Amino acid sequence: MVDNRTNVRFVAVNAGCEQAVQLRLAGLSRSQIADALGLRSGGQALSRWLRGVPPPAWTKRPRAKDDLRETAVAMRQKGHSYREISEVVGVAKSTLSLWLRDIPLTEEQQRALTLRAPVGASKRARAIRASAAQRRARIQADALAQIAELSESELFVAGVVAYWAEGAKDKPWRTGTRVEFLNSDPAMIQLFLSWLTLVGIEQDRLQFRVHIHESADVAGAEGFWAQAVGVPQESLERTTLKRHNPKTVRKNVGEDYHGCLCVSVRRSADLNLRIAGWFEGIAAGAGTLVTPSGVV
Secondary structure (H helix, E strand, C coil), X not given: CHHHHHHHHHHHHHHHHHHHHHHHHCCCCHHHHHHHHCCCCCCHHHHHHCCCCCCCHHHXXXXXXXXXXHHHHHHHHCCCCHHHHHHHHCCCHHHXXXXXXXXXXXXXXXXXXXXXXXXXXXXXXXXXXXXXXXXHHHHHHHHHHCCCCCCHHHHHHHHHXXXXXXXXXXXXXXXXXXXXXXXXXXXXXXXXXXXXXXXXXXXXXXXXXXXXXXXXXXXXXXXXXXXXXXXXXXXXXXXXXXXXXCCCCCCCCCCCCCCEEEEEECCCXXXXXXXXXXXXXXXXXXXXXXXXXXXX
């Protein structure tokens, strides 16, 4: 009895499979075949029966990217790179690799791509640098517009803080240090000179000395700094030369490298101590501006 039932079921399954295939070849969709056979259109049995049988053309949905794919294929056959194709069709390179991986390029096309690659990379690099430069310039211009003319109190605080960051300071093992300010930025030097005038330091108490690598343009740097601070070049102190280490790859080279300028103040040990006290007061005052809860 069991064998007969099995045979009947086997015959029914084979008959259903044959009918499904015949209906598919006749141009019916899955849902139409399922209705005809009394099955669910998404059933596993129907999927097994129709495996390998192509659906009729009318059931295929047109894909939105078919035209893009055709364009991509045509461009690749002409020897264009993935980057060039992506810029035209607006499709990611990962998608292009799936679309175009079976399209071979001739040796001549490969050579042309190789020759164009550095040029394309250079153009992209220049565009990126130009965009970054414009962004930096815009940010700096916006920040500059936020700064009005400095008051004396603002200049005083700026000068004290600048000196505490860049100037020579008393040490427990080295007291009596005079005021010496070293920097490579002419604008910072000018700020410090304005601050010295503000606190009553006369011009005749100032000394200027250039610090620079011996392999640089020493004479050019001396002329640059003399002009920057408005003094005759011959009035500069003897330049301090830093020995050149050939193993060191320095970035501060070229025409824009002028070393640093040291501004020294004669008879200024007491001024150095006052700067230390001023900075301590500024730091303490800044600490009282913000409470632990963040409220000013």
